[in-house]
Amino acid sequence: MNGREKGILDTVERYYKDYGLRAKDLSAEGKKVIGYMCSFVPLEMITAAGCIPFRVRGNIHEPVTTGDTLLETIVCPYYRSCFDLSAKQKYEFLSGLVIPHGCDSMVRSYSVWSYSLPFSYFHFVNIPTVCAESSFEFFGAELNTFRKSLEKFTGKRITDDDLAQAIRVHNEYRDKVRALYEFRKADPPLIAGSEVTRVLTVGSSLPIGEANALLDQVLAEIGRREKTLLKKGPRLFIDGACIDNIELIKLVEEIGGNVVADALCNGARDHFPHTDVGGDPVDALARRYLGKINCPKTYRENKAGTFEGDTATRFGDIGAYAKEFKVDGAILYVYKYCDPFGFEVPARKAYYKSIHVPLLHLEDVYSGGTMGQLRTRIQAFLEMIG
Amino acid sequence: MTAYFAGIDVGSTMTKAVILNDGVVASVIGSTGPEQRRLANKVMEEALKRAALPFAAITYVVATGYGRINVPFADAQFTEITCHARGIASLFPEAKTIIDVGGQDIKAIRIDGAGKITDFVMNDKCAAGSGRFIEVIADTLGIPLNTVGDLSLQSKNPAKISNICTIWAQQEVAASLAQGIPIPDLLAGVHRSLTERISTMVNRLRVEEAIVVTGGGAKNKGLLKALSEQLGHEILVPEEPLITGALGAALLGKEMAQRAKLKDAPLKTKERILEEIEIF
């Protein structure tokens, strides 16, 4: 094995296992690291403010304890874990936290977070649920409110140029992630799904400049791979909300499948859509986050008048990915208590059927302890499509 | 030369083994107990004894069930879903929907006309959604488990059990008993409660006849009647429901050997040692 390859992927492994290592150092240097959850937080705004956006993670191997004394157990289990870790001071290096209107779990627990955690900066960004022209107008105003609150926090103005620059740099990252996904198109893929998830997870913990540099090195390394380390197997697509760890994907790989594409937060959902450049940057951000991110939380009007037309509009990007990455089957991975995804299960199932992609629907809680049950289902699914 | 194939189903409560060539030559249902998983090899040995075969005579061994991983005397492992589907399809060529009512979980499997699985769903998260529910209630009432089904059939007026939590249902049953509700009515109510949940799960697939029920629950006539009523369809049951997993596993092994022969490729086997399973 080439010494350099050991280098960058080793670094990724280190930052993945000791999550927040770099952010801790930066915070000690006096940089303002701002935690966030969910694809809807406009990261460019945080970067433009001179702060570092840091994606808060949970830990599926750590039982929720402290968090339960303050937060009900009926919230999203992933979110519950994030809160538990925060309450246990795992993220004490953060200067603040930004929570968007992603879902009820986030909205309804905002007071719990903002009153019980000791950060000096908290902000809630209200994201519209519908996608009308007036929604973009409203969202733009809401983004400017977010901008003002960051200016107050940092004591520094955020100019339109700052935003334009941040947009450019974040778009670069999105391009690099797209390039990384290209390596998944080979059969078998040149890069494992678990490797991709590790890289993207680490990327969301670094300042965007460093994340770009990391991706450059990773792309170079994978580009140097002459042959893949993976074996041929069923090519799988993972559909769901946020999977911030490699356990599920690793399990699939152990059983003989290759995860080649996804529609996950911390995956294609977050990283594929670009922010438009030129023109008003706040409007561009509003259009990207509300219009381009495809999440069940955003209500897309049924303009077709038929169910088939409706699902094609809502899930068409999945069909495109399935074709592009030559997918053999898909796993729909939904957390218990998740309303946005939960209510879409019948429609998503029907859609996958319509594009002739076999689907395994898994409902899970956020815990390492369920891997045994998942193993049987995933293995049976691979046996079924294999 | 006749080739022999073996299937071993290491379940959560007992291990089952089947040896076959053109037909089944031996089948063994092991005893329950805390050590049964580790001592799965004993069940295999018993099957070999009954078939009068040495272990080396077995061409291919497939393991399935909860304890299928790390079986030192198996060549391959497949899930119970695939194995039950194979086993039932061989016994009932007309089967399209299979329901395995186990002690700890319940599975529903849809197969097409060729015996291939098209969809499946399982519940293994909660005692109230498995055969365990009946066991606990039988225990509460002090009635032997193998009599509850028949007893429930005597009911003229099934009680309504509203609690699905096994623990609360126990309370509810005990309270109802104290109020003088006859045991057959309570049992019928409990069976109905469980089969409602089973049919809710099964209805997530497109149910098509013929429907075959297997697993321990298939020996419970009360459960079968209630399930048949819930689904609105007739139900078929194999003669020995407990071995359909092991049967399917052995058949899978046979198929793999046939496929290898057709391709003129070697059949990949493992170094099998007939010894205890190491439990980590």
Added chain:
Amino acid sequence: MAEEQKEAKPKKRMTATQAAASIGPLVKEFITGTLRARAEGKQKLAYTFIVCHHEEILRAMDVVPVWTENFAGICGAKRDAERFLQRAESLGLSRSLCTYALCGIGFDQWREELGQMPPDSPWGGQARPDVMISTGQILCDPRSKWYQASQQFMPDVPIYNMDLPYPMFQRDQDHRDVWGYYHKYIVKQLRGLVSFLEGQTGKKMDYDRLRELTDLSDRTWNLIDETYELRGAVPCPMGTGDAMNTMVPLCFMMATQTAYDFFVNLKKELEEKVARREGEVQQEKYRLMWGGGLPAWYALNDFNYFNSKGASFPVETTYRMVAPLTKMDIPDTQDPIEHLAWRWLGYWTFWYDKAKKRPGSEPDVERLINWIEEYKIDGIVMHEAFSCRTWHVGLIWQLHQLAKIYKPIPVFVAGKGGTKEKVYRELPSLILESDIIDITSYSEVDTRNKIDAFIETLESNRISKAS
């Protein structure tokens, strides 16, 4: 078979007021009214939710609301929701989701599959709508997803989903700095609803009628607040058990003369009871607040159980979806839609200013404190319904924060040197757990045990209260 499935009908629940007792036939009339309207086909029927702030618009356009949450609640109260919940589960929907929605979607799928009402549908069933109108923004995710899921089985029925946001309480921000653009958005969304309905009904909005109805609902809001204030009397003349009935005109009949008249009568009845010193409980020992959570609709009898222990419920946060316009400082406007939008914002930000003035407070907590004092409350009961994140997340924290910043109960404790010291304790609280309509989550034995234990705590506070 069907008879064996259902339990014996629960006995009619005792209420403290005649007004509350008159609700049953009113609710039944909703359902039969919608079925009649469907059959006659002259009016458009709209599936819709409460707290969408659009009753004035619907009534001005003569659209008949089919309250889907109400129907699910009825299934729950009749203990006949399970078969619809199971139906929804068979579609792939998780039992952990809003059980109102599961019940509704399960029912709709069944009705569409059969081409007629499912057998023995409660009170004749839920009528097939012409349109579906929802709002989820900030309030509730299921409300944005429910009709979308039902539309799979009714693809010819269009949905108008609107955003009615309000600014979240943020300690470093004055809501008035942002509510200008919130207002603008809400107005556009409401005007969008008007256009949608104009298109669907083929009629134009009568803005004079809308203005009248808005004025009527304004007066109803004020009247309800004045009426409920009377419950602060000692003994309390009407409790939460009754309020779970009187929520019907409040939530389902707003902007109608009937609703206004109902509260005129209720107010009169309460004034008379207060004059006679007649309480909802004969010997009132404890005054409790229902501090949060939708009720368990199949277990409203638990309020009577509380009553039997000497506990009354002068006030609840649940379904008190009105606030006095007289105490809101919202801008004046002649345009009824702009006024509705201001009223919406005024309602949701009602406690913000007060919360900012008290260290550690927060609007929901502030409301609890204000009502504890106004209604002379001894203890708080909350209900955690597992399937509803909207109203049940944050309750644990509210009680925790309340206990931290508000300790009104004086008790004597043994101090240093054997002297009696006066310390202040927080209010005792109780959290009950089950669900809104899924009865399988409810244990009457467990619940009543918890209530008994809570009463004992209240009693020990009552007798040891320092003067």
